[in-house]
Amino acid sequence: MDPYMIQMNGNSNLPSVLDVHVNIGGKNSKQEKGKGRKARWSVRPSDMANNTFNPIRTIVDNMKLGTLDWGGHCTPHPHPHGLVGKDGRDPTVFGNLPTDPEVTQAMKDALDSGKYNGYAPSIGYLSSREEIASYYHCPEAPLEAKDVILTSGCSQAIELCLAVLANPGQNILVPRPGFSLYRTLAESMGIEVKLYNLLPEKSWEIDLKQLESLIDEKTACLIVNNPSNPCGSVFSKNHLQKILAVAARQCVPILADEIYGDMVFSDSKFEPLATLSSNVPILSCGGLAKRWLVPGWRLGWILIHDRKDIFGNEIRDGLVKLSQRILGPCTIVQGALKSILHRTPQEFYHNTLSFLKSNADLCYGALAAIPGLRPVRPSGAMYLMVEIEMEHFPEFENDVEFTERLVAEQSVHCLPATCFEYPNFFRVVITVPEVMMLEACSRIQEFCEKHYHCAEGSQEECDK
Numbered sequence: 114m115d116p117y118m119i120q121m122n123g124n125s126n127l128p129s130v131l132d133v134h135v136n137i138g139g140k141n142s143k144q145e146k147g148k149g150r151k152a153r154w155s156v157r158p159s160d161m162a163n164n165t166f167n168p169i170r171t172i173v174d175n176m177k178l179g180t181l182d183w184g185g186h187c188t189p190h191p192h193p194h195g196l197v198g199k200d201g202r203d204p205t206v207f208g209n210l211p212t213d214p215e216v217t218q219a220m221k222d223a224l225d226s227g228k229y230n231g232y233a234p235s236i237g238y239l240s241s242r243e244e245i246a247s248y249y250h251c252p253e254a255p256l257e258a259k260d261v262i263l264t265s266g267c268s269q270a271i272e273l274c275l276a277v278l279a280n281p282g283q284n285i286l287v288p289r290p291g292f293s294l295y296r297t298l299a300e301s302m303g304i305e306v307k308l309y310n311l312l313p314e315k316s317w318e319i320d321l322k323q324l325e326s327l328i329d330e331k332t333a334c335l336i337v338n339n340p341s342n343p344c345g346s347v348f349s350k351n352h353l354q355k356i357l358a359v360a361a362r363q364c365v366p367i368l369a370d371e372i373y374g375d376m377v378f379s380d381s382k383f384e385p386l387a388t389l390s391s392n393v394p395i396l397s398c399g400g401l402a403k404r405w406l407v408p409g410w411r412l413g414w415i416l417i418h419d420r421k422d423i424f425g426n427e428i429r430d431g432l433v434k435l436s437q438r439i440l441g442p443c444t445i446v447q448g449a450l451k452s453i454l455h456r457t458p459q460e461f462y463h464n465t466l467s468f469l470k471s472n473a474d475l476c477y478g479a480l481a482a483i484p485g486l487r488p489v490r491p492s493g494a495m496y497l498m499v500e501i502e503m504e505h506f507p508e509f510e511n512d513v514e515f516t517e518r519l520v521a522e523q524s525v526h527c528l529p530a531t532c533f534e535y536p537n538f539f540r541v542v543i544t545v546p547e548v549m550m551l552e553a554c555s556r557i558q559e560f561c562e563k564h565y566h567c568a569e570g571s572q573e574e575c576d577k
Contacts, residue, residue, distance in 0.1 A: 165301040168293045169532040204406050204495060204544040210468070212406045213461040216453050220410075223448035233444045235436040237263025237414075241447040245414050248454050249399075253388035260417040262432050265442045267372045267400035267413040272298050274368045274396045274415060277431040279304045279333035285368075286327055286335040288319070290498070290535035292342045292370065304333070308534060313489050313500065317346035321355055328363045335365050337386060340373040343533050343540040344498050345473070345491025347381040350389065357390040366423070369397040372413075375404035375462070377493035378470040387418035394423040401446070403495070405453060406465065412442045412450070472543040472550055473497060479554035480541075485565045486557075488541075497541045498530065505565050512537050518564075523556040 204210045223229055236242070242261040250256045264270040271294065279285055281303030287295045289308040296306045309324040311317040324335075337356060339348045348356075360367055369386045377383040387395045400413030417429060473491050480488040480497075485505040491497045501515055509515040512529040516539050519525050530538035543550070 160303075161301050164303065165297060167297045168534070169528070203408055204403070205408065207545055207549070209546045210406050210465065210544055213457050215456045215458065215461075216405055216407065216449075219449035219452035219456065220445060222452065223445050226448065229444040229448035231444065232440060233442075233447060235440050236433055237261070237441060238444075238447050241450045244451050244454055245416075249385075249416060251385075251388060254385060254418055255420075256416060256418075259429070262415040262417070262436060263442050263447065264400075264413040264415065264436070265439075266408070266411040267370070267398050267402060268294060269441070270398040270400065270413040270415045271295070271368065271370060273432055273435050274398060275299055275304065275334075276302065276435050277428055278366060278368070278396070283331045283333040284329070285333055286324065286365075288336065288338055288341070290343055290530055290533035290538070291336075292338060293532055293534075295336055296534075305331075307332075311341070311344060311346070313498070313538075316492070317341060317344040317489065317498075318348065318352050319356060321359060324356075325359050325363065328359075328365060332363070332365055334368050335360055336368045336370060338370040339386070340371075340377060340383065340493035341496075342373065342494055343496050343528075343530065344489070345494045345496040345543075346489075347377050347383060347492040350382075350384045353384055353386055353389055357386070357393050360393045361390070366394045366396070369395050371397050371399050373403055373494040374399060376466065376469065376495065378466060378473065378491075381492040383493070387416070391420040394419045394421070394428075401453070404462070405457065410443065410446045412446045469495060469543055472545070472547060475547065476541055476543055476550055476554060479551070480557065483554075483558045483561050485561050491543070495542055495544050497543055498535075498538050499527075499541060501537050501539065503537050505567070506561075507566055508564060512539055515539070519557065519560055522563075523560045525553050525556045525560070527557075 205212075239258055241263060242258040245261045245263070246256040246258050262270070262273065264273060275285065275295075275298055279299070279302070282305070284305035284307050285295070285299055286309050287299070287306050288311055290311060291308075299306050307327045309327055310320040312320055335356075339353070340346065357367075359365075367386065371383075371385060374383050374385065385397065387397055395418040397416040397418060398413065399416070401410055402408035402413070415432065417424065417432075419425075419428075476497055477488050477490050480486050480499055485502045487500040487502060489498050489500070501509075501512055503509065503511070503515075506515060509518065511531065513531050516527050516529045519527060527539040527541055530536060530540055533540070541553075545553070
């Protein structure tokens with residue numbers, strides 16, 4: 114092989130000519146030995162992309178719903194009066210649950226001030242974290258600014274908690290039925306999901322014996338979602354203490370998804386999990402989305418409760434490092450936070466909860482009167498779960514087919530609970546206007562009466 118000849122000038126101590134041997138091809142080349150990059154296109158999605166699966170999107174996107182979309186539109190509408198139902202987590206869709214004018218004004222003031230147009234610290238402004246710590250502080254679960262991480266919505270809070278607590282190959286405990294994002298996030302990170310059961314006959318309490326049987330040396334955390342999406346359940350103080358006892362015995366930290374903590378009906382009481390134990394370390398996730406009815410504003414938080422210093426500095430430092438990957442919540446919302454927390458009138462919260470409870474009672478009563486359906490009365494959040502007695506609907510194989518046909522024949526959209534890994538139920542969202550809720554229930558009744566069949570040996574029930 115001929116060397117490249119490079120003339121060196123300006124230094125008499127160096128030889129006038131330097132032989133530089135550069136291998137380009139030939140029998141000794143790295144490419145021929147297979148050590149270099151192959152000279153052909155080979156672009157593949159990452160393992161994280163391949164491992165990311167959202168059951169709600171996958172199931173709904175594959176349902177035969179015409180051109181139904183999440184904005185509440187379906188063309189063509191088989192029903193002459195169009196689509197009356199839309200399932201989703203967004204309470205703002207129908208315009209009947211606007212946020213309070215004080216909340217909107219706080220955002221306008223923050224924007225007009227010109228103070229919040231730059232980057233904020235990755236975990237949020239200190240002043241904003243102080244406001245959250247003060248708002249949620251109580252003697253049973255004290256908080257300081259250092260215990261607060263601000264995030265881009267509650268979903269990012271959950272993601273950071275999973276990322277800091279679990280490594281690939283470890284497992285987490287997730288409720289069934291439960292919010293599908295837990296599995297979506299965990300499996301994209303290579304974390305195994307173990308499902309523990311909620312019991313509809315006990316108002317969706319946890320099957321504690323089954324829960325504890327799932328725990329092993331690779332269990333990184335237990336997710337407790339209270340109040341529940343999709344169930345609308347609210348755990349009693351006694352039941353929460355039993356959950357904490359399991360976590361304490363097994364030395365498993367808890368990720369408490371409490372985004373609906375301020376959406377509890379008047380006949381129930383929300384107990385923040387961290388107020389009931391000083392022994393179990395808890396990362397509690399929340400945000401503005403539901404209480405203030407502004408899910409698009411994307412401000413969430415993690416509250417670190419670790420009074421026995423079990424997390425130590427490592428978990429706190431880990432959360433800070435993870436938050437630095439992508440800077441977090443909107444600075445304008447952070448600037449408005451103090452006014453949002455302190456100027457929103459109590460009447461706004463009261464009116465929201467009164468509406469939701471009224472709708473829940475209305476929907477529960479209407480659906481409970483329909484043969485073949487068995488709703489479970491909710492105590493909070495924005496949802497109601499309904500069991501389909503499939504033996505009375507033999508032409509449908511499962512809840513997906515049932516809800517698919519409900520859209521096709523009646524233009525009523527309810528989410529099949531297979532999306533929450535709990536088949537033969539469906540979820541109803543109770544944030545829709547009352548007139549729409551009544552119309553939807555009427556159409557569901559018409560649908561069920563058309564397809565209902567007496568199960569063998571149950572003629573007496575059918576005659577009622």
